[in-house]
Amino acid sequence: MSENSAETRELTMSRAMVSAIAHEMRENDEVFYMGEDVADYGGIFDSTEGLREEFGYDRVMDVPISETAYLGAAVGAAQEGMRPIAELMFVDFFGVAMDQIYNQMAKNTYMSGGNVSVPMVLTAAVGGTYNDAAQHSQTLYGTFAHIPGLKIVVPSTAYEAKGLMHNAIRDDDPVLYLFHKRLMGIGWLPAPDGPKTPVPETDYTIPFGSADVKRTGDDVTVVTLGLHVHRALSAAEDLAEEGIDAEVVDLRSLVPLDTDTIVESVEKTGNLVVVDEDYRSYGVTGEIVASVADEALAALDSVERVALPDVPIPYSRPMENEVVPDAEDIAAAVQRTQ
Amino acid sequence: MSGTDDRVPVTADEWADDADSDEGIVANWFVREGSTIEESESICEIQIEKVSIDVLAPVSGTLSEIVKGEDDEFERGDTLAWITPDG
Numbered sequence: 001m002s003e004n005s006a007e008t009r010e011l012t013m014s015r016a017m018v019s020a021i022a023h024e025m026r027e028n029d030e031v032f033y034m035g036e037d038v039a040d041y042g043g044i045f046d047s048t049e050g051l052r053e054e055f056g057y058d059r060v061m062d063v064p065i066s067e068t069a070y071l072g073a074a075v076g077a078a079q080e081g082m083r084p085i086a087e088l089m090f091v092d093f094f095g096v097a098m099d100q101i102y103n104q105m106a107k108n109t110y111m112s113g114g115n116v117s118v119p120m121v122l123t124a125a126v127g128g129t130y131n132d133a134a135q136h137s138q139t140l141y142g143t144f145a146h147i148p149g150l151k152i153v154v155p156s157t158a159y160e161a162k163g164l165m166h167n168a169i170r171d172d173d174p175v176l177y178l179f180h181k182r183l184m185g186i187g188w189l190p191a192p193d194g195p196k197t198p199v200p201e202t203d204y205t206i207p208f209g210s211a212d213v214k215r216t217g218d219d220v221t222v223v224t225l226g227l228h229v230h231r232a233l234s235a236a237e238d239l240a241e242e243g244i245d246a247e248v249v250d251l252r253s254l255v256p257l258d259t260d261t262i263v264e265s266v267e268k269t270g271n272l273v274v275v276d277e278d279y280r281s282y283g284v285t286g287e288i289v290a291s292v293a294d295e296a297l298a299a300l301d302s303v304e305r306v307a308l309p310d311v312p313i314p315y316s317r318p319m320e321n322e323v324v325p326d327a328e329d330i331a332a333a334v335q336r337t338q
Numbered sequence: 339m340s341g342t343d344d345r346v347p348v349t350a351d352e353w354a355d356d357a358d359s360d361e362g363i364v365a366n367w368f369v370r371e372g373s374t375i376e377e378s379e380s381i382c383e384i385q386i387e388k389v390s391i392d393v394l395a396p397v398s399g400t401l402s403e404i405v406k407g408e409d410d411e412f413e414r415g416d417t418l419a420w421i422t423p424d425g
Contacts, residue, residue, distance in 0.1 A: 009369060009373075010367075187388070188385070188388055
């Protein structure tokens with residue numbers, strides 16, 4: 001491919017994810033992928049499209065519908081030195097394999113006194129906005145960021161998706177890689193403008209714990225992740241017309257959390273708005289606000305939290321649209337800080 | 339005057355096997371107008387009844403015009419874009 005097209009080629013988030021996985025599988029025979037409908041179907045959200053054709057069924061495996069069995073197998077394979085990537089089709093299904101995730105994957109390094117590490121990646125589709133109801137629309141960021149022993153990453157664009165995936169596969173600890181369905185660039189589930197970006201053909205890593213300032217501004221700091229990076233950027237454009245200059249911070253990873261970048265921004269703007277697609281209580285919004293209060297209480301003039309209310313996510317389109325924060329909700333919260 | 343006439347149309351030559359429909363939708367463009375592209379490179383993705391197919395560049399050159407943008411519907415055989423070949 002020519003220099004020019006390598007620089008200007010744009011990928012959807014799903015294709016960027018797959019390109020990182022394929023690169024790592026070519027470089028390292030220990031990397032393999034397993035999950036439900038990941039081989040012949042290519043992942044129901046295109047997370048493995050084309051991998052089975054290149055690498056075959058031994059390294060891209062469809063598994064029986066037992067999350068406990070195959071996530072347990074992934075933990076065991078990782079402890080024996082392989083680098084499994086196991087996909088939970090919807091993050092909502094974690095409950096049936098909670099022991100494997102919470103007690104084995106997250107804790108076996110500690111429980112073995114450091115005799116084993118668990119270099120696996122658990123991928124899962126997250127998020128709503130397409131009327132799939134309460135058991136298929138959650139993000140559950142807080143549920144996983146809460147437990148010690150797991151690293152949690154959430155890409156917002158194709159560029160992030162590839163760099164974070166390279167870093168996740170090479171990490172010697174378990175990483176939860178949560179990709180938002182609405183950002184993948186699937187034909188039947190169109191993405192907003194933004195997640196499709198130029199992506200280098202070569203490999204590169206994005207270190208965990210490095211938040212990215214997606215838009216600079218002096219009046220308010222909007223901290224968010226995943227789909228809501230794009231909704232916050234959209235709100236910031238509208239707010240700019242009113243003369244309010246918002247800074248948008250994309251967390252990119254929840255664990256480790258880049259508190260420094262958030263605090264630095266809040267010390268400049270004085271106002272903090274945290275936007276999350278997870279439930280409001282005991283979650284990301286509360287944690288970010290508390291972290292900033294710990295470090296820089298005096299810098300905070302005002303705080304707003306924009307998150308899902310503590311209700312099951314409705315199936316009905318107008319009702320789901322009401323509870324999932326949109327750009328207008330973010331703009332309204334920003335206006336309340338001014 | 340020959341510039342425009344030399345352009346090569348990009349069409350969806352491959353069609354979904356089981357599709358009843360002769361209509362598709364453009365899901366994603368991977369290159370922008372003015373980009374240099376190589377023959378056989380995937381330049382866009384179309385959807386026919388939820389089946390996703392990559393459209394490959396018929397020749398190397400410059401993507402001079404996108405006729406059907408993202409989310410646009412088209413009929414089988416329609417020109418999706420024009421490529422001005424190298425040379």
